[in-house]
Amino acid sequence: MNPASQTFERVAPERVAKVLEALADVLSQGQVKRDEATLDAYARDESDSGVYRPDAVLLPETTAQVSAIFKACQAHGVPFTPCGARSGKSGGSLPLKGGMAVSLERMNQIRSISREDLTAVVEPGVVTGDLMKAVEAQGLFYPPDPNSWEFCTLGGNVAENAGGPRALKYGVTRDYVIGLEWVMPDGEVLRVGRRTIKGVAGYDLVGLFVGSEGTLGVATEITVQLIPLPRQVMTALVVFPSVLDAARGVSAVLAAGLLPRCLELIDEVAVQAIVHRGSFQFPPDAGAALIAEVDGNTSEGVLAELQLLGDLCTQHGATQTLVAQDDSQREKLWAARRVISPALRALKPAKISEDIVVPRSKIPEIIERLKKMGEELGLTVATYGHAGDGNLHANILYEGASQRPLVDEALRRMLVLTVELGGTITGEHGVGHAKREYLALEQAPALLDLQRRLKVFFDPSGLLNPEKIFPALKR
Numbered sequence: 001m002n003p004a005s006q007t008f009e010r011v012a013p014e015r016v017a018k019v020l021e022a023l024a025d026v027l028s029q030g031q032v033k034r035d036e037a038t039l040d041a042y043a044r045d046e047s048d049s050g051v052y053r054p055d056a057v058l059l060p061e062t063t064a065q066v067s068a069i070f071k072a073c074q075a076h077g078v079p080f081t082p083c084g085a086r087s088g089k090s091g092g093s094l095p096l097k098g099g100m101a102v103s104l105e106r107m108n109q110i111r112s113i114s115r116e117d118l119t120a121v122v123e124p125g126v127v128t129g130d131l132m133k134a135v136e137a138q139g140l141f142y143p144p145d146p147n148s149w150e151f152c153t154l155g156g157n158v159a160e161n162a163g164g165p166r167a168l169k170y171g172v173t174r175d176y177v178i179g180l181e182w183v184m185p186d187g188e189v190l191r192v193g194r195r196t197i198k199g200v201a202g203y204d205l206v207g208l209f210v211g212s213e214g215t216l217g218v219a220t221e222i223t224v225q226l227i228p229l230p231r232q233v234m235t236a237l238v239v240f241p242s243v244l245d246a247a248r249g250v251s252a253v254l255a256a257g258l259l260p261r262c263l264e265l266i267d268e269v270a271v272q273a274i275v276h277r278g279s280f281q282f283p284p285d286a287g288a289a290l291i292a293e294v295d296g297n298t299s300e301g302v303l304a305e306l307q308l309l310g311d312l313c314t315q316h317g318a319t320q321t322l323v324a325q326d327d328s329q330r331e332k333l334w335a336a337r338r339v340i341s342p343a344l345r346a347l348k349p350a351k352i353s354e355d356i357v358v359p360r361s362k363i364p365e366i367i368e369r370l371k372k373m374g375e376e377l378g379l380t381v382a383t384y385g386h387a388g389d390g391n392l393h394a395n396i397l398y399e400g401a402s403q404r405p406l407v408d409e410a411l412r413r414m415l416v417l418t419v420e421l422g423g424t425i426t427g428e429h430g431v432g433h434a435k436r437e438y439l440a441l442e443q444a445p446a447l448l449d450l451q452r453r454l455k456v457f458f459d460p461s462g463l464l465n466p467e468k469i470f471p472a473l474k475r
Helices: 013-022 036-041 064-076 128-136 156-158 204-209 243-255 268-277 298-316 326-337 338-343 360-377 401-420 436-440 445-458
Strands: 057-058 080-083 100-103 111-115 119-122 176-182 190-193 217-224 234-242 262-267 289-297 319-321 350-357 380-387 391-398
Touching: 013 057, 013 064, 036 057, 036 268, 064 080, 064 100, 064 176, 064 217, 080 156, 111 128, 111 268, 111 350, 119 128, 119 234, 128 156, 128 190, 128 204, 156 217, 176 204, 204 380, 234 243, 243 289, 243 298, 243 360, 243 436, 268 289, 268 298, 268 380, 289 298, 289 326, 326 338, 338 380, 338 391, 360 391, 360 401, 391 401, 401 436, 436 445
Parallel strands: 057 100, 080 100
Antiparallel strands: 111 119, 119 217, 176 190, 176 217, 234 289, 234 319, 262 289, 262 380, 350 391, 380 391
8 A cells, every 4th residue: 555645634723723732822823833934844754655734733842841842732623643763664753643743853952961870861852873973082982873864863772762874683673672751642751761771660661662653652851871982893795706705604693603894785885876976886796795894892803704704705705895984985985885876766657665674594585586576576675784684775666646546556566575585674664654554464363453453542532643653443
């Protein structure tokens, strides 16, 4: 099903007016936006899941204001949808039924960084890259690094349990969030979790809320744990004649017991897109590549690990291993990786990006089968991403609306195949609106029902971020 083809009943305008009237003494005039340009901007994200305009955009700056907004929406029966940078790939922040888009982007302060406790306390609108740079300036390290770290926010990372290239060695957002100030759907403000590194008192509500995709409430303060900054980092571009050779190289490296910081796959379509954009010049024989990065506390140990990785890849078809000689060369490699998604858009007028995950041993098989599927349907399939943990960004490139039925069939086949191989339909983008009808492929009816009951327990009215995650109930 194409999510963009769905329509949802919108809230009555008079109810919207009552919410805004109730908030007149809570929000300043500049915190309420209803102009056409703003409504258009908050009607979409990066998922290509459709355009859904809110009736108003609210920009709270304090926890108390967030709470007041939630209470007013509940009192007058108006849907409300939290959002931030709107960089999501699953339609999770789309206001499907209109109502209020509640953006936390103005809550953007880093409140504290503690070298002694190895923690930081931040507001949800802090840009992830800003936190990374701030803690590194103090010799500390916040590992989660979603590809959009230059503009995505910590609140969005918490909502989607964001990952990134370094997840292979260091884990994802949930592994670093230890405490939250959390506004419930009814406006009640809770503190969950802790400020200590260890703690097992009570249910793990932090673990439940991180990754709940804005359906169980929002974070207005986030406490994360940090680790010491590795002293040495080395990065290399490993060149292969084909993407299947590169995938086999990934399997060989991991089977040998190596655990790089990052192991990113770039297939032939992504290589072509990068070159076409002029972002990076690959060697002429590059049919595919890996970006491999290792870290540690001694240059000797890091170099030895990278050399072993290169030798293993050579045994599985790699033609070159090019080691970055300084930070500038490292950044050029990562800049090429970050530009893949926008670069692919230059190859075809439209694209859909998926973030499937399979067991690492199945990476070569799924890449081969997805390429074959693309050939059968006359579509271009690009596969790149975090191959080290089995998380692939499988992109379908197409000409436009006339090919959308073929794209929908390709998506269905891709997700069915992923689950058949023991995988999951999303590794870091979330289910949101885009993949809600496919969740039943991997989760049994009883499990879906349990999660629906949790949603109803936290949000009986169903007004918070409606129509997300779970398949529509058949009537």
